[in-house]
Structures are given as structure tokens and as C-alpha cells.
Amino acid sequence: MQRYVQVYSTLSLSYSLCCILSNNVRLLIKKSEFVISAPLVSKCPKDDKPEYAFIGRSNVGKSSLINMLCNNKKLAKTSSTPGKTLLINHFIINNEWYIVDLPGYGFAKHSKSVKQRLEKMISSYILQREQLINVFVLIDVRHEQQKIDREFIDWLGESNVPFTIVFTKSDKLGPGKARQNAQDWMDKLKDRWETLPPYFITSSEKKIGRDEVLDYIDGINKNL
Ligand SMILES: Nc1nc2c(ncn2[C@@H]2O[C@H](COP(=O)(O)OP(=O)(O)OP(=O)(O)O)[C@@H](O)[C@H]2O)c(=O)[nH]1
Numbered sequence: 001m002q003r004y005v006q007v008y009s010t011l012s013l014s015y016s017l018c019c020i021l022s023n024n025v026r027l028l029i030k031k032s033e034f035v036i037s038a039p040l041v042s043k044c045p046k047d048d049k050p051e052y053a054f055i056g057r058s059n060v061g062k063s064s065l066i067n068m069l070c071n072n073k074k075l076a077k078t079s080s081t082p083g084k085t086l087l088i089n090h091f092i093i094n095n096e097w098y099i100v101d102l103p104g105y106g107f108a109k110h111s112k113s114v115k116q117r118l119e120k121m122i123s124s125y126i127l128q129r130e131q132l133i134n135v136f137v138l139i140d141v142r143h144e145q146q147k148i149d150r151e152f153i154d155w156l157g158e159s160n161v162p163f164t165i166v167f168t169k170s171d172k173l174g175p176g177k178a179r180q181n182a183q184d185w186m187d188k189l190k191d192r193w194e195t196l197p198p199y200f201i202t203s204s205e206k207k208i209g210r211d212e213v214l215d216y217i218d219g220i221n222k223n224l
């Protein structure tokens with residue numbers, strides 16, 4: 001499966017994700033089912049259906065966002081204790097495409113060996129999985145830009161991996177403040193990024209941003 005073209009230079013990173021055409025048609029999720037939790041990229045599903053991965057720091061709300069998108073609270077395991085998701089979890093949507101729930105990065109309380117294992121698992125999955133169409137990088141909208149998130153997205157750019165930023169937990173701020181924080185966060189990318197990746201502001205609690213994220217995926221799926 002061909003990846004979208006993402007252009008960057010050594011001096012600055014620039015984002016150009018081709019063929020994203022949102023056509024305002026709501027993506028109907030008729031069916032969402034858990035398929036497999038894999039410890040290694042080699043154990044992931046063998047078919048070639050397109051997949052969309054969700055990643056971000058521990059506790060940022062990845063599993064909750066997936067459940068909100070699928071309108072299925074029991075699909076991905078959520079927890080107020082960080083470090084819950086430790087494997088590569090595939091969910092099949094409408095028997096057509098996958099959502100992938102990845103472990104969080106940068107959880108301080110994991111042992112060094114667990115951290116190393118997770119880092120290796122995440123980077124191998126992202127770099128080797130040919131079916132991976134887009135990575136959604138989740139950022140808690142309440143917080144300033146953290147070094148670990150920044151390093152991760154710069155690495156995605158350097159590795160030519162298409163991605164989108166998803167700000168989470170916007171219900172914890174007013175809509176105006178959430179928008180402002182998101183804009184400030186994106187503006188900080190301009191020191192290295194020539195053009196910025198797309199972003200969405202969401203709340204799993206209040207179901208904010210659901211249509212926008214699903215339309216975005218739908219737009220890509222229709223152009224594959
Ligand atoms: N208020 C609010 N809380 C949220 C939202 N999304 C997630 N949470 C809470 O944040 C905590 C972590 O959510 P998870 O979805 O388990 O986070 P995760 O990123 O999957 O965490 P790990 O798998 O441990 O890396 C839970 O207590 C959720 O209820 C949101 O949009 N609003």
C-alpha cells in the first residue's frame with residue numbers, strides 16, 4: 001500500500017499530506033470489533049486493510065478517544081492509571097479498516113526495560129507496518145508543548161510518516177481557551193516545520209471532534 005507523500009528537507013520539516021479531501025459525508029461506524037493484541041509488529045493482522053494508529057503520552061486519552069469515535073465504551077480498555085495499554089491493539093471497523101491503539105510513550109513509572117521494549121515495539125510498528133496510513137498523535141490540550149511529544153513528531157517527520165495532531169480533553173478547558181492553547185501549541189512547531197500538520201480539538205467526555213476525525217479518515221479511505 002502506498003503511503004501519502006510527505007515532503008521535508010534537512011533544514012526544516014514541512015507537511016504535505018496529499019489526497020485528503022473531506023467531502024462532508026459522515027463516516028458511519030456500523031461495526032467495531034477487537035481483533036488482536038500483538039506484542040510485535042510481526043504478530044499484527046496479516047491482511048492489507050488500511051489502518052490508523054493512535055498514539056501519545058500515557059493517560060492522554062487514546063483508548064477513550066477510540067471508544068468515543070466508535071461509540072463503544074467497552075472497545076478499548078481505559079484507565080485513570082497511566083500505562084494501561086502495553087500492546088499493539090487492532091480493532092476492525094465495518095470489516096474494512098483498522099483502528100490501532102498503541103501504548104503511551106514516556107511513562108516515568110515503567111522500568112527501563114519496559115520502556116525500551118515499548119519504544120522498540122512502537123518504532124518498529126510505525127516504520128515497518130505498510131498498511132499504516134496515518135498516525136494520530138494525541139496531545140492533552142491543557143499542557144504546554146512537552147519535549148517528548150515534540151521529539152516524537154519531529155521523528156515522524158524525519159521518518160516520512162504521515163500524521164495528524166489530536167488535542168484531547170478539551171472539556172477540561174472552555175472552548176475558547178482550548179482553541180487558543182491548540183493554536184499556541186501548533187505555532188511552536190514553526191521553528192522547524194515549514195507547513196504544519198492538520199489538527200483537531202476533541203473531548204471524549206463530551207464527544208467533541210468526533211465527526212471531524214471520522215470525516216478525515218473517510219476522506220483518506222475514499223482516496224486510497
Ligand atoms: N475529562 C476527560 N477525561 C478524559 C478524556 N479522555 C480520557 N479521559 C480520562 O483520562 C484517563 C486516561 O484515559 P485513557 O483513554 O485510558 O488514556 P490512554 O492514553 O489510553 O492511557 P494509556 O493506555 O495508559 O497510555 C481516564 O481516566 C479517562 O477517563 C476526555 O476527553 N475528557
Ligand SMILES: [Mg+2]
Nearest residue numbers: 062063084085
Ligand atoms: Mg490506553
